[in-house]
Amino acid sequence: MSMTTLWERSRQVAVQAILDTAVRLFAEQGYEQTTIAQIAREAGISQRSLFRYFGTKEDLVCGDQEALGELLKRTVEQQPAEMSAWDALRAGFEVILTANHPPERALELSRLIFDTPSLHARYIEKRLRWQAELVPVIRARLGSGPGRPAPDTQAKAIVATVFACIDTATELWAGHDGRIDLADLYDQCLAAVRDHG
């Protein structure tokens, strides 16, 4: 794996150093009040190189979403074919949860994102890309009975709803300082939507 050698490795070290510095400064003085110049200075790297590692300031917080999106898509695809769209998505969500940062860090990041409008927007933008990629995967799982909406409409609606519930659950979770299990909150959100009566 680590065949591409030293370049690769020192890159990882630099990325981690930048990330630690950035998150610390964001927590200390807020996202908007922290400049790229300051992060670069304290991380001992040039501003120019920082932008090569992280294309935007927002990526310092929402950066590793790309990888998680890939993982999510693959996990959902690999669920048994007889599993419903809802259950497959739920399984994907579960995997993401365990693959994510240590909970303490995830909590810190979540708070930062939900409290900072520009970050929140960028986070949503990344999430929208996951959604678009998941739609075909979900469509393949739908029984196309008569009197049902077009499969594409169904798939888009289901995926959008699942993400809305993930988002809601995450916000509640951050609001409770992580004391309530995130998966439980997700199930409650989905139950509130899907259970009639």
Added chain:
Amino acid sequence: MSMTTLWERSRQVAVQAILDTAVRLFAEQGYEQTTIAQIAREAGISQRSLFRYFGTKEDLVCGDQEALGELLKRTVEQQPAEMSAWDALRAGFEVILTANHPPERALELSRLIFDTPSLHARYIEKRLRWQAELVPVIRARLGSGPGRPAPDTQAKAIVATVFACIDTATELWAGHDGRIDLADLYDQCLAAVRDHG
């Protein structure tokens, strides 16, 4: 009504001129490729004043959301008490539809928003503020039976889902160039989510 006189009126004129110029240029050359300087020049106003009317470039597209949010909240509140949360929200959505721009313009704006990731994200972010304001209104409408999630969780999940469906329906509507009724699409999205089987 127009008691605050000429200032108010010429402000409206300027705002409309800026808006028309901006939307036209965005449609012609894309959002990212259009600069504030160009919009100001072609609208015959200084860059500085443009920023006084519209705090950010994104507000040129997503600006009038504030007013619509107020209308939505009031409409939902005023639905009869025995109406379910879902039906009350649907009634609010219906009112927004008729109060919105002329459909041709709405279509153009929708396309712009859905084709421009940063705009789409900002648009959703503004809507999240509507969501937060609607949660207490919806919570008041929930029957709090036993074995149900906490009312706050329920309300948040329901509101988030409704907006996810509105968003999905609008995207589909723009994709079909407005040839399919938006309210119908919304109903289809919600049916895909709520109907089991």
Added chain:
DNA sequence: CGCCTACTTGGCATTAACTGCCAGAAAGGC
């Protein structure tokens, strides 16, 4: 070891979105 190539790094200049400041014009009340 020395050399050549491939890739990375850092500094410099530039752009675009904003923001603060201040002088000057225009509107409204008297």
Added chain:
DNA sequence: GCCTTTCTGGCAGTTAATGCCAAGTAGGCG
């Protein structure tokens, strides 16, 4: 017609982000 209030425009400055180029550094090879 004056005086206050409010708006406008220009100018300078900040910050995020991008392109360019020269200098450095890893890796393979003789």
